[in-house]
Amino acid sequence: MLDLLVVAAASGLAGFVDAIVGGGGLVLVPALFATYPGAPPASLMGTNKGGAIWGTAWAARQFARRVSLNWRGLMPAVAMALLGSWAGAWTLTQVSADGLRKALPLVLLAILAYTLARKDLGREHAPRLAAARESLAAGVIGLCIGFYDGFFGPGTGSFFVFLFVRILGYDFLHASAAAKLLNTATNGAALLLFAWKGHVWWQVAAVLAVTNVAGSLLGTRMALRHGAGFVRGVFILVVSALILKTGYDAFLR
Template sequence: MELLFVSLASLLAGFVDAIVGGGGLILVPALFATYPGASAATLLGTNKSASVWGTAFSATQYARRVELRWRALLPAMALTLIGSFLGAWLVTLISTAFLRKLLPLVLLAVLLYTLARKDLGRAHAPRYAGRAEAVVAGSIGLLIGFYDGLFGPGTGSFFIFLMVRLLGYDFLHASAHAKLLNVCSNVAAIVLFGLRGHVWWHVALVLALANVAGSLLGTRLALKHGAGFVRGVFIVVVVALILKTGRDAFWP
């Protein structure tokens, strides 16, 4: 029954994550509630090891249907991987308590900006090309990859928001590009968790299958309904992240 419960949570997480990110908002609490005696590192490592497959599957589906800007994306993927490793290394040296209180405020600013700009992310009109686009995309990858390794919550939402705001992508194209960057940041974390023995591989395998199934449904809905649908889900997920991270920070 425990495995069935977390598998259903992984299915729902894959569905949400495929559209706009934020699947960890569902699966991580489910793992902590189901296995209260396990170490936090083991549950986080198991979550990453399962969800990365759904994210990777979603990324391949987007790549078949959405035009990806590979000249900007490939350097950004490499820099995301580097940033994630640096963040994961730094978290072993410093406290991230200040980020716990800062995060809901940053997310609130993202939400208010998105609501105020009703046309934000509805039209796909890239602002840069060539080297300039690669520099901006790479900067986003390095920054958010570093954040993911250091702390993590809301990574997918930050990738999407910055691509919409800085690169001029619509929400659908931003989500497609963000999936590939998210895979890179997750791989870095999985390597570190795996080397330290903080992954339940037998559980992660079952959760990965459920996550991929949810990812398939979420990706199809996003591709069918387009940028407006993704924007709506983005707003819902950011609101949920604000409530969750705000409660964790100020009412633990």
């Protein structure tokens, strides 16, 4: 029971962070591995997806009710994200992700440096592409980051947010809202694969889902209340934490 309370609290915090800017896995996945050190990694990852998908989906619903989104452009991207995630998860069963693990902190460091250097990045919502080109660009983003999420995963939501800001011209609030839609699809695809392979502890996942939704509700309300500047600040904090965590895992552990 104590173990369950610990991971439930971590799931609530993960839902809060993930609802604002992504990166909830930075909180929940290490908590699961620390609490259940003898468990198969696949079961812990599957249980993580089983809990986290509900908070992401809830955040997507809340954002969709309050933030104007280009639904015609984003729905094909959602389908591409689902396809990419499934392909990434399958690829993981065939090859090792060690090379990507070492490259990830360097990529995140570049993203952080770029965001800090561009003080105005993501503060104003000014989509720069025509409808057809925006749909195509969003689809490519969904496919590529979806593949990454299925294959490896850490920071998926943050990658979605950054690319929507940098490539499509969204502000951080709209980018976060769009990211939730695509991240729900990638989580769903990965969850289906883990469930198919029998790698989900459904009783634990159900508890994680409840606290993840609660954290997501609070995070979404704060993001909507404080706007793009607040989301940008949280994005910088989360990416900084991801750099430290992934750098430690890749080079020091």
